[in-house]
Every structure is written in C-alpha cells, then in structure tokens.
Amino acid sequence: MNINSTGSKEKTENLVIIGSGPAGYTAAIYAARANLEPLLITGFQKGGIPGGQLMTTTFVENFPGFPNGVMGPELMDLIKDQALRWGTRLIEEDANSIELADRPFLIKTDSSSIKSHALIIATGARANRLNLPEEEKFWGHGISACAICDGATPQFRDETLGVVGGGDSACEEAVFLTKYGSHVNLFIRSESLKASAAMADRVKGNPQINLHWNTEVIGLKGDNWLTGLQVKCRKTDQEKSISLKGLFYAIGHTPNTDLFKGQLALNQNGYLITEPGRPETSIEGVYGAGDVADPEWRQGVTAAGSGCKAALAAERWLSKNNLSKLHIRSSKEPSPTQTTKKTEDSSELNYSPEKFWQKGSYALRKLYHESKKPLLVVYTSPNCGPCYVLKPQLKRVLDELEGKAYGIEIDIENDQEIAKQAGINGTPTIQLFANKSLKKQWTGVKQRSEFLEAIKNLLEFGE
Ligand SMILES: Cc1cc2nc3c(=O)[nH]c(=O)nc-3n(C[C@H](O)[C@H](O)[C@H](O)COP(=O)(O)OP(=O)(O)OC[C@H]3O[C@@H](n4cnc5c(N)ncnc54)[C@H](O)[C@@H]3O)c2cc1C
Numbered sequence: 001m002n003i004n005s006t007g008s009k010e011k012t013e014n015l016v017i018i019g020s021g022p023a024g025y026t027a028a029i030y031a032a033r034a035n036l037e038p039l040l041i042t043g044f045q046k047g048g049i050p051g052g053q054l055m056t057t058t059f060v061e062n063f064p065g066f067p068n069g070v071m072g073p074e075l076m077d078l079i080k081d082q083a084l085r086w087g088t089r090l091i092e093e094d095a096n097s098i099e100l101a102d103r104p105f106l107i108k109t110d111s112s113s114i115k116s117h118a119l120i121i122a123t124g125a126r127a128n129r130l131n132l133p134e135e136e137k138f139w140g141h142g143i144s145a146c147a148i149c150d151g152a153t154p155q156f157r158d159e160t161l162g163v164v165g166g167g168d169s170a171c172e173e174a175v176f177l178t179k180y181g182s183h184v185n186l187f188i189r190s191e192s193l194k195a196s197a198a199m200a201d202r203v204k205g206n207p208q209i210n211l212h213w214n215t216e217v218i219g220l221k222g223d224n225w226l227t228g229l230q231v232k233c234r235k236t237d238q239e240k241s242i243s244l245k246g247l248f249y250a251i252g253h254t255p256n257t258d259l260f261k262g263q264l265a266l267n268q269n270g271y272l273i274t275e276p277g278r279p280e281t282s283i284e285g286v287y288g289a290g291d292v293a294d295p296e297w298r299q300g301v302t303a304a305g306s307g308c309k310a311a312l313a314a315e316r317w318l319s320k321n322n323l324s325k326l327h328i329r330s331s332k333e334p335s336p337t338q339t340t341k342k343t344e345d346s347s348e349l350n351y352s353p354e355k356f357w358q359k360g361s362y363a364l365r366k367l368y369h370e371s372k373k374p375l376l377v378v379y380t381s382p383n384c385g386p387c388y389v390l391k392p393q394l395k396r397v398l399d400e401l402e403g404k405a406y407g408i409e410i411d412i413e414n415d416q417e418i419a420k421q422a423g424i425n426g427t428p429t430i431q432l433f434a435n436k437s438l439k440k441q442w443t444g445v446k447q448r449s450e451f452l453e454a455i456k457n458l459l460e461f462g463e
C-alpha cells in the first residue's frame with residue numbers, strides 16, 4: 001500500500017479520535033495505553049454534547065461494573081478520567097471539516113488544523129424526534145428514545161405507555177415494554193406496520209398492545225411529568241386525548257456522518273459502513289466505532305467494545321506502516337486520577353470570600369449583597385448532563401480571571417425558592433450579575449470564550 005504522505009514538516013498526529021461518547025473515550029484509553037498519545041476531539045454542539053448520549057440520561061443500569069447503576073454523566077466522567085490518566089489529549093470543539101483524499105488526513109476545528117495518520121470516527125447518532133411543542137420539557141420526564149434503557153424506570157411500572165413508530169424497532173419496543181407497563185399503545189402513522197411479518201404478528205397477537213392506525217401524535221400534556229397525549233387520525237382529522245405516563249420514540253436515528261459524505265462509504269440511512277464485525281471503513285487507516293457505524297445495537301457497552309476494536313486496529317495498522325511515533329513515559333504507571341471533588345453546600349462555617357467557586361444560597365446571598373465583583377450564577381440540577389459539561393468550563397473561566405469574579409452553583413432542586421425567584425425554567429441557566437443587577441443570561445452549553453468575554457467587558461467597561 002502506498003501511504004501517500006505529503007511530507008509536511010508540521011506535526012502529524014498518530015491518531016485522532018472524533019467523538020467523546022463511550023466509543024471515543026474507550027478508543028482513547030486503548031490508544032493512550034499503547035503510547036500513541038491520541039488526540040480526541042470531544043465535539044461541542046454539532047452532534048450532541050461532550051460525553052455523548054449518556055450525558056442526557058439519568059440512571060444507566062446495564063453498564064457492566066456498576067451493580068447499583070450509575071448516573072450517565074457520572075459514568076462518562078469516569079471513562080473520560082481514565083482516558084486522560086493515560087495521556088489522551090483533548091480538543092473541546094467540533095470537527096468542522098475532514099479531508100481524507102490525501103495523507104496525512106486533515107481535520108479542522110474552530111481553532112486548529114490537525115494532520116493525522118489514522119482516524120477513529122466515533123461521532124454517534126441521535127434519535128429522531130417528533131419536534132412537538134413542549135417535547136424538550138418532557139424529554140427524560142416521560143419521553144424517551146430508548147425503551148431498553150429506560151423501560152424499567154419506576155415511573156413506568158404498571159402504567160399505560162405508548163410507542164411511536166411502525167417498524168421493527170417500534171414493534172420490539174412495544175413488546176419489550178409490556179414487561180413493565182400495564183398496557184402499551186402503538187401509534188402508527190400509516191395503515192400497516194413496516195416491521196417484519198413475524199414481528200408484526202407478535203405485536204398484533206399481544207393482548208397488552210393496542211394498535212392505533214393512521215395516528216399522529218400532535219400534543220403532549222402534563223405538569224412535571226408526561227400524563228397524556230393529543231392524537232389525530234390522519235384519515236378523518238378527528239382528535240382525541242390519551243392518558244399515559246411514558247412515550248417512547250422509535251422513529252429512527254440519524255448518524256452524525258455529514259462530515260464524511262462523499263468521502264467514506266455510508267449505507268442508505270447514512271451509517272458508516274465498516275467491514276462486517278470489524279472497525280475498518282472504506283479508507284485504510286480510518287475506523288468507525290459506536291453508534292455511528294451501528295444501526296442495530298446502539299448501547300453504551302457495544303459502543304465501548306467497538307471503540308476498543310477500533311483502537312487496536314489503528315495501532316496495528318500504524319505499526320505495520322511504520323507510522324507511529326510512540327510517546328515515552330517518564331514513569332510506567334501514571335499517577336492515580338483526581339476524581340472531581342463535589343463542592344459542598346456553603347454555610348456560615350465553610351463560606352469564604354477567598355473561594356472563587358462556591359455552592360448554594362448562603363454564598364449567593366453573601367456575595368450578591370457584599371461583593372462588587374462580577375458574579376456568575378449557574379443553575380443546575382442533578383440529572384442535567386449539560387451541567388456536568390458546563391461547570392468545569394466555568395471554573396476554568398474563573399481560574400483564568402484569578403479571583404476578579406465569583407462563581408456560584410445553585411442546585412434548583414435544593415434551592416427551589418431561589419430558582420423560582422430567578423425565573424429559572426431549565427438547566428443549565430447562567431446569569432451574570434454585577435452590583436446587584438442582572439447583566440446577561442445564557443441557557444445551555446456555550447463556548448468558554450463567551451463567558452470570559454462578558455466578564456472581561458464588565459470588569460473593563462462596567463457593561
Ligand atoms: C436518553 C438515552 C438513554 C440511554 N440509556 C442507555 C442505557 O441506559 N444503557 C446503554 O447502554 N445505552 C443507553 N443509551 C444508548 C447509548 O447512549 C449510546 O449507544 C452510546 O452513547 C453510543 O456511544 P457513541 O460513543 O457511539 O456515541 P455518542 O454517545 O452519541 O457520542 C458521540 C460523540 O460524538 C461527538 N460528535 C458528534 N459530531 C461531532 C463532530 N462533528 N466533531 C466532534 N465530535 C462530534 C458528540 O459530541 C459526542 O461526544 C441511551 C441513549 C439515550 C439517547
């Protein structure tokens with residue numbers, strides 16, 4: 001094979017991994033342990049959030065090694081720490097473009113142009129949504145895109161549930177959910193199932209499943225949790241209400257492969273095509289791992305397993321072609337990882353104006369009333385994956401400002417009254433105050449530079 005390298009003098013990476021879900025980080029663990037010093041582009045907003053889909057869920061009960069379950073964001077933090085401990089380097093941005101026609105491959109992010117001999121694509125997939133009004137509010141509060149993952153949740157036990165879709169996945173999910181729910185409604189847009197005949201027969205023959213033909217879900221009801229739906233018959237336009245406690249979307253997934261269209265072989269639904277049971281894609285040195293190359297299984301553990309295969313394959317290929325520059329470690333065993341310490345709730349006892357990051361209403365009141373420095377208040381909740389992503393970013397911003405501004409975390413479940421007064425209706429929400437007045441507000445994960453710039457403007461120009 002001719003590895004047609006351009007011979008540039010700029011540094012060429014051994015291996016770049018794109019994506020920071022279980023597939024990307026597992027690939028990084030293996031590659032880092034093989035002294036390849038991989039560079040991992042975490043993603044930021046394009047195809048989900050850093051940490052991937054598990055950042056958007058609560059308890060993961062089926063990942064081996066956690067007999068009592070583990071919160072999705074916590075699991076991803078642990079896998080990330082493991083990858084970092086062995087020397088993985090991170091770029092916390094999206095990959096904006098990839099050029100695979102020449103070697104080394106070229107990957108561009110907002111801030112860098114990176115050359116790499118090998119590439120692992122682990123950009124995942126996202127569940128398709130109906131995009132109904134209030135869908136976001138009920139996501140994780142009655143609506144899920146993964147019956148296998150969430151079906152056993154206590155809130156669904158012995159309740160009426162619903163599945164949207166008419167293909168094999170929808171039928172499988174409906175049958176699966178009869179184990180937990182008292183009854184399952186299957187909402188099918190047309191007058192037939194697209195599922196295989198055997199699957200369709202299982203659904204039709206199941207007395208716990210009620211089929212709603214030609215039916216479209218048009219509205220969601222509930223307060224903090226989904227309690228019902230408004231549906232419409234597509235033939236007669238007649239509407240009716242249905243009470244249920246859980247709705248599962250089985251209307252397909254969209255793999256994050258836009259960057260590779262026209263460069264790598266993709267199947268008709270846009271998934272990366274790899275060698276059967278293997279990670280190799282249609283270009284040598286490029287490997288696919290996780291949901292992006294897996295239209296069928298799409299689980300945390302299968303993604304992690306395929307990340308492992310991709311890293312081992314990349315390592316062998318680099319070594320066979322004499323392309324790897326191995327990192328020499330100063331000690332055989334890296335020092336144990338520092339697991340992030342939880343910030344304790346502030347009180348009279350532990351409050352200090354010297355700390356740039358504190359938590360809870362006590363510190364908020366003190367700093368709001370007594371300090372003239374800019375105050376960044378981040379409203380979080382325990383199940384909010386994006387909050388896990390955001391907090392270390394904000395801490396880094398405050399670190400860079402060396403004490404010129406404060407950060408306070410408010411857990412809206414613990415400090416409900418404060419969240420109510422502040423008009424918070426989603427997490428993460430970030431408010432920037434100065435001299436007791438609200439200067440700026442953001443919702444969701446934003447680039448670190450936005451916060452830094454806003455605080456610097458306040459410090460410099462008072463606005
Ligand atoms: C709500 C929910 C609950 C789930 N619960 C479970 C469960 O309980 N157990 C289980 O095993 N599985 C569960 N799953 C499935 C599981 O999350 C996925 O199978 C798994 O996360 C796939 O891992 P992955 O690494 O392939 O991709 P993902 O987790 O999707 O990660 C993809 C990564 O790629 C990044 N990315 C995308 N585009 C770019 C780009 N252009 N540049 C850089 N980075 C990019 C994203 O930011 C993300 O970090 C659940 C899924 C959902 C949605």
